[in-house]
Amino acid sequence: MPTIFELGEKQSLRIALAELKPAEAAIIGSGDDAALMFSDDGNYLVSTDTMIEGNDFKFEFSTAYDLGWKAIATNYADIAAMGGAPTAAVVAMCVPAETEIEWLKQFVSGLQQAADYFAPGSGIVGGDLATGEHAFISVTVFGNLGGNAAVVRSGAKLGDGVYVGGTLGHAACGLDLLNHPDQQFAKSYNQFVDIQLRPNPPIALGMQANLAGATAMMDISDGLSSDATRLAQASDLSIDIDSSQLTGYEAVLEQAAQSIATDARPWVLHGGEDHSLLATFSEGSEVPRGFKKIGVCRKADFPLSLDGVPIEPSGWDSVKVV
Numbered sequence: 001m002p003t004i005f006e007l008g009e010k011q012s013l014r015i016a017l018a019e020l021k022p023a024e025a026a027i028i029g030s031g032d033d034a035a036l037m038f039s040d041d042g043n044y045l046v047s048t049d050t051m052i053e054g055n056d057f058k059f060e061f062s063t064a065y066d067l068g069w070k071a072i073a074t075n076y077a078d079i080a081a082m083g084g085a086p087t088a089a090v091v092a093m094c095v096p097a098e099t100e101i102e103w104l105k106q107f108v109s110g111l112q113q114a115a116d117y118f119a120p121g122s123g124i125v126g127g128d129l130a131t132g133e134h135a136f137i138s139v140t141v142f143g144n145l146g147g148n149a150a151v152v153r154s155g156a157k158l159g160d161g162v163y164v165g166g167t168l169g170h171a172a173c174g175l176d177l178l179n180h181p182d183q184q185f186a187k188s189y190n191q192f193v194d195i196q197l198r199p200n201p202p203i204a205l206g207m208q209a210n211l212a213g214a215t216a217m218m219d220i221s222d223g224l225s226s227d228a229t230r231l232a233q234a235s236d237l238s239i240d241i242d243s244s245q246l247t248g249y250e251a252v253l254e255q256a257a258q259s260i261a262t263d264a265r266p267w268v269l270h271g272g273e274d275h276s277l278l279a280t281f282s283e284g285s286e287v288p289r290g291f292k293k294i295g296v297c298r299k300a301d302f303p304l305s306l307d308g309v310p311i312e313p314s315g316w317d318s319v320k321v322v
Helices: 009-019 064-081 101-118 170-179 184-188 190-197 203-211 224-235 247-259 264-270
Strands: 026-028 035-037 044-052 085-095 123-131 136-144 161-165 216-220 238-241 276-281 291-298 304-306
Touching: 044 064, 064 085, 064 101, 064 136, 064 190, 064 203, 064 216, 064 276, 085 101, 085 203, 101 123, 170 184, 170 190, 170 247, 170 264, 184 190, 184 247, 203 216, 203 276, 216 224, 224 238, 224 264, 224 276, 224 291, 224 304, 247 264, 276 291
Parallel strands: 085 123, 238 304
Antiparallel strands: 026 035, 035 044, 044 136, 085 136, 161 276, 161 291, 216 276, 238 291
16 A cells, blocks of 8 residues: 555545545535635634644744744635635644743744734634644634635636735745755845744735635645646646746845855745745736736646646645655
8 A cells, every 4th residue: 555655645635535524514625725614603714734843843943933933824824815814723732841831932922923913813712732752733723704705726717817925935945044054044044044934924915815806816835836736726727837927036036046056946936835825816807916927827738837838846745754
């Protein structure tokens, strides 16, 4: 039998989740950035994600505050990607038994300050704390649609423009700088390291995109090429990215790339963890300020292309970390 590592995250989940029955209260279930749930008092969004020591973070890079901030930012981005506003979160975590209480206080400070920054009035409403050999942080987040419909990945139409709200490549650049043998580079380009350690997703743009009529949207967590492929497949079409529209993103990273003798293009095209928004809008839409057009939805036999040439998606796969 194949292993989870051999199959990858997407295929592993497809096989394992096949026997799950739909929840009666679920309007939108598994497959998008968040589920949409029904209640007698109104619908709400819910999503969850886990960060694991060694796979998703390293204590040598991240402070307790960093991890608290990142845990909220990455999960709130999933609510924004559905066109909603984050309202609350619950946090479960496991840390080594020798962890000092001051570390935990700083972690909670990061949680609260991120919640205040991204969605004033939201907060942490519960959770769980345990100790163990391997640390992890698991967050479940809730969101409000304000009476609007959710924006899903499967709504893109032929001819729609493809837009990015937020940065591309900054977090991937920051990770390479952190992993570089010469730590002077990380200190020299701390603006990119900061995005890796404390993401700054454009949360408010999610609801703005919803109100502006975005036809599809998702969080760019694993990389532009990977997530654009997912959106294209969900919408049964092809996305063609215009490379000339990526040059601005690359230019911002060029000096850092030259410093460590690499190319900025892979960071922009395949790097994840900026948690920006990938959205599609029909022609003539009043696209909110903060989104930049990078491509168009077409009909083709392949889900993703760059200047009309098919490309394979690449980026983060949470079950293929070694």
